[in-house]
Amino acid sequence: MAVTIRQISEACGVSRGTVDRVLNNRGKVRPETEAMVRREAARLGYRKNLAGQALAARKKNYTIGVLMLSEGVEFFDEVLAGIRQAESEIRDYGIHIEVVTMKGYHIEEQAERMREMSSRIHLLILHTVNDPRIAREIDCLEESGIPVITLNTDVEGCRRLCHVGCDFIKSGRTACGLLGLISPGGAQIGVATGTVLSLGHNQRISGFAQLCREHFSGFEIKDVIETLDDDETAYVQTKAMLSRHPELTAVYVVASGASGVCRAIKEAGRNLTVIANDRTPSVSRLTENGQIAAVIGQEPFQQGYKAVILAFQYLVGESRPEQEVWYMKNEILIRENLS
Template identity: 40%
Template structure:
C-alpha cells in the first residue's frame, strides 16, 4: 500500500501538504492540490481509517449546526436536532462536538451565525439554508477556507456544499398532488399554505403539487397561495383569509409548519363545509389532528436522520477524507394516515 511519504515524493511536496489535501484543510495552491489528488486517484490511495480515528481523539472536531428555530417556528426541527445530538454522543469519544445556532427564515441571521461559529473554530458545518445568493457566497467562502458544508432538509444551489441530506421536496409535492386528487375524487378547490419563498423545500413542494394536479387532475383548482413563515398564528390568519375569501374552498394543502394554527381555523369553519387537508410531517400536534380526522394524510421525511446523517458524513470526511457518496442523499418519503400514524 502506498504511503503519504511516497505520494509526497512523487508530487514533489512535503508530507504536510499531502496531509492538508487528504484532510481538506485548505492553504494549498490549487495546481499543487490537483497534482496531489491525481496521484492519490491514480494509485488508489486509501487512508488508514483506524489511525485517523485514533488521531481524531487527540484534537477537537467542532461541527457547527445552523437550523431554523424549533421554539419560534416549526417543531419539526426538534427531531432534526435530536438526530444531530444522538450522533454527537456516538462520536464524543473521538473528540467530536457540535455547536448549535438557531435562526428564523433570515439569510443575514444565518450568515451572522456562521461567522460566530467560524470564530469558535468549527471544522465543518451542517445547515438548513435559506435560498439566498449572499448566503451561497458565504458557504463558498467556507469551502475555500477548508471548512466543508453539508446542507440538510433544504438545499442551496451554487453554494459549494459537499452534500445534501433531506427529502426530495419536489417529489413530496407531487405525492401531495396525487393524494389530493385521490381523496377529492379528482375535483377540488384548494388553498395552499406554505412557509416561505426563501426556503427551497417549501417552493419545491408547491411546484410539485401544481405540476401534478395540472397534469393529472384538471378539475383540482388552486384558489390561492398564502405564506405563514411556519408560524401557527400567521397560519391561523392565512387560513381564515382563505375561508372567508373563497366560500367554495373545500381542500387545504400545508407544505411545511404552522399546521396546528391553520387547522384551528378549519375547525371553526368545519360546521359550514367539509375541508380535506394534506400536510407534511408528524410532529405531535399534527399527529393529533390526523388521529381526530381533521387531517386526511400527512407526508413524512425522516427528520431524525436529517440531523444524524450529516454530522456522521462530516466526521468521516474530516477524519478520513472520504467524501459522501452519493452527494445527494434523499430520505424516505412516507404517507401517514389515521391507521398508521402511531401513538
C-alpha cells in the first residue's frame, strides 16, 4: 500500500501541510524539520504519485524554454538533437519546448531574450556565458517562479536549479595528459580558446595548466588566442600566433574553431601536434587525416537530452533534481576508435 502524507505527518508529529511543503518544495520549513520529514519519508518508502502529476501536467500545458548561443557552432547540432529526442518522449504530457538560438556572445542581447521569453515559459534551459549580468537575470527568473537549468557551461554566483554539462577541469587535464604521452620530452604550446567569457572554456585552460605545473615541467604555454567559436576567426588568429611564436610545437584547441586552426597550420607548413575538444563531423575528418592527434568528447547529445528530462521531472514531479551538477563523460577519441 502506498505511503501517504498523513502517515508521514503522524510519524513526525507535524502537520500534513508541513509535510506537503517539504516533499513538494512549496514553502519555507525549518531545516531540522525538513530533514526529519525527508528522513521519515525515505524510511517509510514514500513515492510520489507521478501518474497523477503527469495528468495534471497535461492540463497545465507547460512550456520549457531553451536559449542557446549556438548558431554557427557545429558542436551544438548534437545538443539540439538530444533536446528534440527528449521532446518527442514527453510530448504526450502536454509539454512544449520553445528553442531560441543566437550567434555570438552578446550579453545584453541574451539578457533581453531571457526577459522576453519569461512571459511564456515555465522553466528555462540556458546555454550562456559567465557574466554577472546573466547571473542577475537568472536570479530574477528564479524569483518570479521560473527555474533555470544551465546547459554545457555554468554561471557562477546565481541561483540556478542545476547544471548539465562537462567536467571542464577534467577535460583540460585529460588534454594535457594526452599531449604528455605524445610529447614526453616537452612542448611549446599555443592555446586556442573559444572565448574568455565562457566559464567552461576557462576551466579547460585551468585544468590543462594545472597538470602542466604538476607533472610536465617541460611544457610551456606561450600564447592564448580567442576563436570566438568561429573557423574564420580561428584561422586568422592562429596564423598571427604562428607568426609570433615560430617555436610552437603543439596547439590545444579548447572549443570550436579546429578547422580554422588546422588550416592555418597546414598553410604555414608546420608540423604541430594538435589536441582538440568535441567530436564533430569536421573534427572527425581532421582526426582521420592526421591533422588532429586526439579529441576529448563530452557527450553533447546526452547533455541536451538530460537537461530536458530533468526539466520535465521538475515540472511534473515538483521536486528539485537529486544532484546540483550532472556531468557527462569525457571521452578520449583517436583516429583508430572514431568509427
